[in-house]
Amino acid sequence: MSYSLSFPGTIIFGAGERRKLAELLPAGPVLFVAGRHSASRIQSEIVPALGGRSFELIADISPEPPLADVERALAAARRIGAASVVGWGGGSAMDTAKSVAALLPLPGPVADYFYNRREIPGHGVFLAEVPTTAGTGAEITPNAVLLDPETGIKQSLRGTGLYADLALVDPELTYDCPPAVTAASGFDALTQAIESFISRKANPVSKTLAMQAAKNILSSLHPAWSGEIQARNFVAEGSMMAAMAFSSSGLGAVHGIGHPLGSILHVPHGVCCAVLLPTILKWNLEAAHDDLEDLALALTQDPDPANLIELITELRSWLELPADFKAYGLAPEHYDFIVRNCRSGSMKCNPRDLSDDDVRRILEELS
Ligand SMILES: [Fe+2]
The missing domain is CATH 3.40.50.1970 (Rossmann fold)
Structure with missing residues (x-):
């Protein structure tokens, strides 16, 4: 390689x-x-x-x-x-x-x-x-x-x-960053770490950085959100490492779909990531099963990726982030724009190919 x-x-x-x-x-x-x-x-x-x-x-x-x-x-x-x-x-x-x-x-x-x-x-x-x-x-x-x-x-x-x-x-x-910003930007970093780890373009260096980044962020984002200083240090370091990882591995469908969705509905980028991440990980479960198993084991000592996705979903609700785009008004009239504009480099790195109909189904689930 x-x-x-x-x-x-x-x-x-x-x-x-x-x-x-x-x-x-x-x-x-x-x-x-x-x-x-x-x-x-x-x-x-x-x-x-x-x-x-x-x-x-x-x-x-x-x-x-x-x-x-x-x-x-x-x-x-x-x-x-x-x-x-x-x-x-x-x-x-x-x-x-x-x-x-x-x-x-x-x-x-x-x-x-x-x-x-x-x-x-x-x-x-x-x-x-x-x-x-x-x-x-x-x-x-x-x-x-x-x-x-x-x-x-x-x-x-x-x-x-x-x-x-x-x-x-x-x-x-970052110590005086408001909780809502800490939550959204932290979910962006967590998404970047996980998408990098399971990316089709991942390499041994990016995977090492992405796994450590995901560990830092998953373990520390909730206490950082509550204002704990040492946790904030870990999340800041995790965010930096996630970026070092994805700059060579690329990202995935959360970012592919999140960009046009965020721009048409004015959803903050980190909130887009938080809503999309668990859903997209479920779609990717089979295609990225081995990687997600490695990640789950390293992050939670439990190799079942379904439990890792559940934990990420819980973290999202602890941080008071939304579980769908209802409050932002996502509706069928937006789907064409999102489908047309989601075919970025990020989408190509996603471990599973998503057809236009797949993207529509994901959007329906979150509308
Ligand atoms: Fe991002």
């Missing part, structure tokens, strides 16, 4: 490690793209350590960053002549920062790259990513999920040029 692995230039994990950020940035102006709640921490903890560097801080990026927000951040980076871009926040801030760093030296509007009319030929300016939620893994992966509100299309800029130079994962930044 052959496979290739790529990660950010440097990955740093540990409580308090964010304080090293300023010394790890190159000389020259810095553009910070931050989540709404992170601006004051950047101002108080990082700015004083910037030395002579000038900076600009943008902290009003919309969730699921629209192309216009990326254009605005890109214009700010050009205006200050940014030598580095720092994404500090959840997936939206990190994905925007990733896009800005990669596109800074390139001509044309963001839409050209979003619609693949132009390619991202290589790396842009220095990019540091600092996550404040434990879930997306956006600090590790070479893609940025953006939205064109005019067409409703949500897809990724993708390419090795989007890898961060520095991924700085400081679990202290």
